Amino acid sequence: LVWDSTINLIKTHPLIGCGTKADILMNPGEYTSSAHNVFLGVWKTIGIVPMITLMIYLLRGSNIKYVSPENYLSKKAFLCCMFVCAFETMLNDSNTYLFFITLLMTIKESETEKRQ
Secondary structure (H helix, E strand, C coil), X not given: CHHHHHHHHHHHCCCCCCCCCCCEEEECCEEECCCXXXXXXXXXXXXXXXXXXXXXXXXXXXXXXXXXXXXXXXHHHHHHHHHHHCCCCCCCCHHHHHHHHHHHCCCCCCHHHHHC
């Protein structure tokens, strides 16, 4: 029911999204702001371009081999959470995970950068 309601809202504003208002039908007469799916949540809230950008960063994952050892476990844990969030929002609303996408964009410092 939540996903169906989210998809119907996406259809009304697919390009720019509908915002964070609690307008997703959860039960008859009950509404929520969480789409219970990170991708649907991002698309519903801020539109298709950020949702596609999020998917590209997650699918590419090419910088994971350059991750510094201090961040390696954190990034792997984040990717596991993102997988779970495709089916259910955990810990926070799905939109919060946009801020953690930066974990996928950091790269390992070279030895010359560390000396400076």
